[in-house]
Amino acid sequence: MSPPPSLVYLMYHELEEPGRPLCLNEPGYVRYIVTTANFRAQMQSIKNCGRRGLNVSEALANPETGGVVLTFDDGSETDLITAAPLMCELGFNATFYVTVGFLDRRGYLSRAQVRQLSGLGFEIGSHSMTHPYLSDLSQEQLTHEIAGSKQELEQITGLPVNHFSCPGGRWDRRVASTAQEAGYRSVATSRAAANSPATNRFALGRVAVMRGTSLARFDALSKGRGLVGIRLGDTARASVKRLLGNAVYDRVRARILKNGPKNH
Ligand SMILES: [Zn+2]
Numbered sequence: 001m002s003p004p005p006s007l008v009y010l011m012y013h014e015l016e017e018p019g020r021p022l023c024l025n026e027p028g029y030v031r032y033i034v035t036t037a038n039f040r041a042q043m044q045s046i047k048n049c050g051r052r053g054l055n056v057s058e059a060l061a062n063p064e065t066g067g068v069v070l071t072f073d074d075g076s077e078t079d080l081i082t083a084a085p086l087m088c089e090l091g092f093n094a095t096f097y098v099t100v101g102f103l104d105r106r107g108y109l110s111r112a113q114v115r116q117l118s119g120l121g122f123e124i125g126s127h128s129m130t131h132p133y134l135s136d137l138s139q140e141q142l143t144h145e146i147a148g149s150k151q152e153l154e155q156i157t158g159l160p161v162n163h164f165s166c167p168g169g170r171w172d173r174r175v176a177s178t179a180q181e182a183g184y185r186s187v188a189t190s191r192a193a194a195n196s197p198a199t200n201r202f203a204l205g206r207v208a209v210m211r212g213t214s215l216a217r218f219d220a221l222s223k224g225r226g227l228v229g230i231r232l233g234d235t236a237r238a239s240v241k242r243l244l245g246n247a248v249y250d251r252v253r254a255r256i257l258k259n260g261p262k263n264h
Contacts, residue, residue, distance in 0.1 A: 006194035009069040014076035023107035027257035053092030055123040070094035097127035097165040125163035147182035176202035192230035
């Protein structure tokens with residue numbers, strides 16, 4: 001029996017344009033930033049394999065189509081000025097998860113740019129109000145972050161906002177149930193796994209494309225290969241996070257990255 005069809009959801013952040021300052025310069029941020037040249041090569045390689053970049057709604061509606069799901073977190077301005085033109089050129093779509101509290105800050109999308117991105121036919125999702133670790137929040141704060149951001153983004157785009165992604169990948173059952181109650185149709189995590197129709201839509205896996213991801217590695221990941229190895233590393237990190245708590249973990253990680261990042 002063949003396994004159910006599964007799709008890989010890729011996770012991008014800001015892209016690095018030559019000569020353009022990044023939103024943040026911390027090593028923990030920069031390692032998630034892919035250069036425009038690498039991004040272009042990655043998109044081209046999807047195209048060359050006869051596959052298409054999809055948004056989350058397309059993928060959930062047609063899991064058998066093949067293709068690769070493209071998602072972007074945070075709502076950086078490069079979503080519109082770098083990613084969107086290339087994807088229009090290639091006939092791809094994508095979901096842009098926007099953090100409402102970052103709108104109109106330097107390097108991030110403005111409200112008008114979110115409308116523009118949505119007007120081009122791209123999908124706007126929510127990445128919370130203020131980008132906190134959701135698993136640290138009270139229920140009241142969680143509802144504000146998840147339901148409040150949905151309302152704001154719907155006012156900006158004039159369209160339903162159906163998909164949510166978790167800041168820092170922090171997910172728990174409360175996040176899933178709060179999102180479901182708020183009317184979302186999916187929640188994306190940072191767990192490195194492909195998604196099949198059997199996957200819980202409120203805990204979708206995603207694979208981070210990193211600054212150091214080679215094109216060969218990208219090709220493998222986008223086809224769902226090599227994900228187990230990433231998950232093993234993630235599991236080890238998750239146990240350390242649980243032991244230390246998010247705040248201490250972040251301080252320790254920042255110190256390690258400063259002294260030469262090998263692995264986070
Ligand atoms: Zn984020």
